[in-house]
Amino acid sequence: MNLSERKKTILRAVVEQYVQTAEPVGSKTVAAELGSSISSATIRNEMAELESLGLLEQPHTSAGRVPSSLGYRIYVNELMRRQKISNDDAQLVNSALKSRTPGQAAELIDEAGSLASRLTTYPAYATSAAMGVATIVRFDFIHIDSHTFIIVTLLNNDTVKNKLIHLTTPIAPQMLTKLGAVFNASFTGISEERITPALITSTERAVGDTTGIVAVIAGFTIELLCEAKSVDTRVTGAMNLLSHPEYRDIDKAQRLISYLSDDSELAKLPSPDASGDIKITIGPENLADELRDSSVIAVRYDVGGDMQGLIGVVGPTRMEYSKVAARLSYIAQGLSVLLAGGDKLQLNPERKNSKLGDGDIGQG
Amino acid sequence: MNLSERKKTILRAVVEQYVQTAEPVGSKTVAAELGSSISSATIRNEMAELESLGLLEQPHTSAGRVPSSLGYRIYVNELMRRQKISNDDAQLVNSALKSRTPGQAAELIDEAGSLASRLTTYPAYATSAAMGVATIVRFDFIHIDSHTFIIVTLLNNDTVKNKLIHLTTPIAPQMLTKLGAVFNASFTGISEERITPALITSTERAVGDTTGIVAVIAGFTIELLCEAKSVDTRVTGAMNLLSHPEYRDIDKAQRLISYLSDDSELAKLPSPDASGDIKITIGPENLADELRDSSVIAVRYDVGGDMQGLIGVVGPTRMEYSKVAARLSYIAQGLSVLLAGGDKLQLNPERKNSKLGDGDIGQG
């Protein structure tokens, strides 16, 4: 959109003022804002033109102007000044993320979501990092007693999953050893859909299993791999909505909140194309009807390999886009570093209570 | 409280009517309700007496009556008719609880909380079953490669926890074996506070550890045991509040919601004394100021041994106490059965995809 420099200045002033006060802004206010280099009358003319261009709207005659969603779009694309996250907030993010024990990816992501919602005062959503293809790297079967053993599996994303199995019929330790050998030979490095009934039957024959234990372990494996592949989305701080005037209408707030609690809908939320990218969708740009007068800001974080996730917030179109974007990116960046950086344990004989990964996240 | 039969009938009618309509109920309405066996004038007199007894209140002259919290108390103690859960709802609970893979206690409890909130339309809270004393039954260390190994621990509540450790300095498989022997000898069967620095130092000396690896494993153990002992409370369906007229006032709703998001406050919520018991606290009976005009219904579930948990809902004093209590008990009962019933795996060569525990919950 080709706007005169003055129109841009005015549009920016209107947006920024409105974002702060949530009330239609009039020509006089803008004039004051702009240091009275131009009179309110001139601004009135300009604002009328901006309105006919579809960038501003009037709630009613004799009210000030409010940015239209197109207006916000122009603002976001061309007018917005990039903001840096404040030191205090950066500190907060760093310490919150680091307080989580590494290796607990899911919790780390939850924490990131909660941070996002606290730092922006909007509901936040975070999806767990999904991996392209999940496989098992290694199986171990730990014999506890004649009726009990533990399955321990190491996945290709460096997480360990286990399951305690109680049996009604006894199982011999030798059988477990045999199972271990066979599973490590045939079930490692393959994706979930390659664990076929045929594979299971042939494995049963190989170890001479007539009890169905092979099928149970295989079933557990499939479950694990599915779970590792699936993204699940968590929403935090939904009630933050209530503190914003556009959601004073309880029904409106409730509609949005219930939309946000629907996992299948959540999956359709906009997502940026590249890592670190910020995707902003404003009002009617959103596909979902429920988001027609809300905006969504999402950033992507990557975790080496082909794992990646999303973290974003939902709020009124009247949003501090710049601030929110800065904070989200910072959190996403921190997540990437912590998740990808690995949690190599630096042993240190001096210290008694070794704590993990003290690397800095580094500000962006 | 000694009330004439007629007063009881009237009080019950007022409570039940008010619970349904959320509007002050007048003498005429009660008369209609009671099949016009008594006139509205008589009821007016009775209601005036009930008011002077402190069981009813008038929002203002010339409005109908509303139960006072004392009124609700009498209703709950003496007047309420026990309700049974509907078949549909019982079905819903059964299938929802059973859909969770057993052994995942935390998820099961989450599901129970979510059920409670859906079935009652109020925010629900559920605490994980806490065990009196947590100890480790067994350690296993799985050697992956020279710099990596897995800690697998079996706790006395039959859960398995693991952690993947990446080292910057190599570790020999023999060392792991030695560690296994020592940890199983000295760190099993003891509670967290008995893992002292002295014990750690002596263990380090016993295995000849100069790298601090013993301290790391001990630290992990302490963390685990603390985690196992701690109860954590989850709240679900907080936004359900919004659909009830007493929380139309956004600020009021927000106050309560933010109260419910405070873990330390949550711990103070009322809890029943015995398993299966239902504890109902009405309005000002609640200790917390934020709950002064809300009611809390909580039921306890037990899981063998000394593990137990809580599941409850928070809502306006104008609550369908009977219905809510019935549903909560049913859910708690289901939880108890599923959690305590153990998840013995019945092997069955016929079936390919063995599923677990199909026992019925049984209606109560």
Next chain:
DNA sequence: GTTTAGCACTCGACGACCGAGAGTGCTAAT
């Protein structure tokens, strides 16, 4: 003595009305 019909009274809810104030668009002067 208890119950009931009748009636005057009270008080909040709802809608109409009105003035104040903010902001606009237009016109004419700079």
Next chain:
DNA sequence: ATTAGCACTCTCGGTCGTCGAGTGCTAAAC
């Protein structure tokens, strides 16, 4: 092209009066 001035418009907040639900009281009926 900009600006001062002005008439006009529309919302917001307050006041006022009506309406209706519900009460308490009194007196009659059972």
